[in-house]
Amino acid sequence: MMIQAITKYLDTLYPNPRCELNYQKDYELLLAVMLSAQTTDKRVNMVTSILFQKYPTLEDLSHASKEDIIKIIRPIGTYERKAQNVLDIATSLLEEQGGIVPNDRQYLESLNGVGHKTASVVLSNLYGENCVAVDTHVSRVSKRLGLVKKEDDVFQIEKKLTRKFKGYSLGRLHHQLVLFGRYHCKAKNPDCSSCELSCFCLEYQKKKGK
Ligand code: SF4
Incomplete structure (x- = not known):
C-alpha cells in the first residue's frame, strides 16, 4: 500500500525522470558521475561542458595535462584527486577495454574514483541494470x-x-x-x-x- x-x-x-548530468558518450557519463562526488550536478555540468569540448575523445583526455584538467574542474572541489581519476580512467578504458565502458560492475568498481554507487548509476543508465x-x-x-x-x-x-x-x-x-x-x-x-x-x-x- x-x-x-x-x-x-x-x-x-x-x-x-532522467539523470541530470549532461553527457553525449558513455565514458562521459562515467566521468561525470565520478566528478559529481561531494558537489552538485549543476557544477559538474558546468565544468564538463568545458572539459569535454576541449578534449573531445578519450585519447585526447588521456593525453591532457593534469594541471589543465585541474584548471577546468577546480570549481567542483577535490580537483587534484578527481583530475588524476579522469586521467587514470581514460587510460584504463583505452588500454583495457578499447575505449568502451563495459557492462561489468567488477571492472568499473576497480577503476580509480569509481565506487559501488557510481557503477550503479552507470550500469543502470547505460545497460538498464535494475539497481x-x-x-x-x-x-x-x-x-x-x-x-x-x-x-x-x-x-x-x-x-x-x-x-x-x-x-x-x-x-x-x-x-x-x-x-x-x-x-x-x-x-x-x-x-x-x-x-x-x-x-x-x-x-x-x-x-x-x-
Ligand atoms: S517533503 Fe519529505 S520530509 Fe516532508 S512530508 Fe514529504 S517526505 Fe516527509
Whole structure:
C-alpha cells in the first residue's frame, strides 16, 4: 500500500525522470558521475561542458595535462584527486577495454574514483541494470519515509529498497528519489505542506509532534 502510494506519487511528480548530468558518450557519463562526488550536478555540468569540448575523445583526455584538467574542474572541489581519476580512467578504458565502458560492475568498481554507487548509476543508465544507486538524496528520503532505519548504511538501504520495490524499475526509482530529494524533500526546509507522502513520513510526524 505504502510502496504503491510512493511510486504513484513519484510517477505523478516525475513521469520522465532522467539523470541530470549532461553527457553525449558513455565514458562521459562515467566521468561525470565520478566528478559529481561531494558537489552538485549543476557544477559538474558546468565544468564538463568545458572539459569535454576541449578534449573531445578519450585519447585526447588521456593525453591532457593534469594541471589543465585541474584548471577546468577546480570549481567542483577535490580537483587534484578527481583530475588524476579522469586521467587514470581514460587510460584504463583505452588500454583495457578499447575505449568502451563495459557492462561489468567488477571492472568499473576497480577503476580509480569509481565506487559501488557510481557503477550503479552507470550500469543502470547505460545497460538498464535494475539497481538503485544510493546517494545522499535517496538515503535521506528513504529514512524520512521510514523505508529504512535511520542507522542503515548505503548497502543496507540498497538491499531494503531492492526488496521493498521488487517488480518496479529501480533505475527509475533512483532518479525519482534523487529529484524528489533535490527539489522537494530537501535536506533543509523540505516542502512538507504540499507533500502527499506526509501521512507516511516519520520526519513530518516528528515535526508535527513538536
Ligand atoms: S512530508 Fe516532508 S520530509 Fe516527509 S517526505 Fe514529504 S517533503 Fe519529505
